[in-house]
Amino acid sequence: MQPLPREFYDRDTIQVARELLGKYLVMRRGGGERVGRIVETEAYLGPHDLAAHSSKGRTPRTEVMFGPPGHAYVYLIYGMHHCVNVVTQAEGHASAVLLRALEPVRNLEARCQGPGLLCKAMGIDRRLNGHDLVSEDFFIAEPEQPQRIAIVRRPRIGVDYAGHWAKRLLRFYIRDNPCVSRR
DNA sequence: TGCACGATGAAC
DNA sequence: TTCATCGTGCAC
Numbered sequence: 001m002q003p004l005p006r007e008f009y010d011r012d013t014i015q016v017a018r019e020l021l022g023k024y025l026v027m028r029r030g031g032g033e034r035v036g037r038i039v040e041t042e043a044y045l046g047p048h049d050l051a052a053h054s055s056k057g058r059t060p061r062t063e064v065m066f067g068p069p070g071h072a073y074v075y076l077i078y079g080m081h082h083c084v085n086v087v088t089q090a091e092g093h094a095s096a097v098l099l100r101a102l103e104p105v106r107n108l109e110a111r112c113q114g115p116g117l118l119c120k121a122m123g124i125d126r127r128l129n130g131h132d133l134v135s136e137d138f139f140i141a142e143p144e145q146p147q148r149i150a151i152v153r154r155p156r157i158g159v160d161y162a163g164h165w166a167k168r169l170l171r172f173y174i175r176d177n178p179c180v181s182r183r
Numbered sequence: 184t185g186c187a188c189g190a191t192g193a194a195c
Numbered sequence: 196t197t198c199a200t201c202g203t204g205c206a207c
Contacts, residue, residue: 042190051190053203061203079200081191098190116191158190 036102054094081116
């Protein structure tokens with residue numbers, strides 16, 4: 001399995017969010033290899049998107065979002081759960097795609113439906129913030145035999161504070177997949 | 184220096 | 196519906 005090239009991430013964020021569905025998230029740190037199939041994502045469209053962390057401006061926390069594409073933006077939420085995003089588009093664009101749920105493929109026994117559970121199952125924490133996904137130990141790859149999928153669009157979860165941005169259909173998931181966090 | 188509040192998950 | 200738990204951004 002080959003890591004997706006940086007050009008994959010250096011594109012329109014909605015396009016990346018859709019195309020990440022069905023891809024494999026691979027973790028080769030700490031011994032064995034853990035692999036999950038991405039079944040649910042959300043797009044965060046830069047500083048003007050009031051639901052995006054980058055709407056707060058360039059801060060120590062959001063620094064990675066403002067950086068080059070293809071890097072992991074990992075943060076702690078509610079003091080106890082981690083969430084992982086992939087940075088998209090050109091440096092300074094400050095957009096990203098949140099990975100919300102996986103379907104277990106290899107060495108994933110724990111449930112991984114929801115961004116916090118996904119990180120727990122894959123062993124992702126803030127030490128991986130800024131990690132380059134164009135690498136050999138933590139990356140995203142095209143599966144050997146890609147499946148044909150139907151994509152459902154819904155409003156993003158937990159962003160009711162974001163005004164009209166909360167209504168945008170920026171959450172994507174694989175139709176009828178049982179591992180999606182919410183219907 | 185203090186404080187309100189989450190891109191959540193689990194229990195009740 | 197409530198709560199655990201703490202880093203972040205912003206008010207003072």
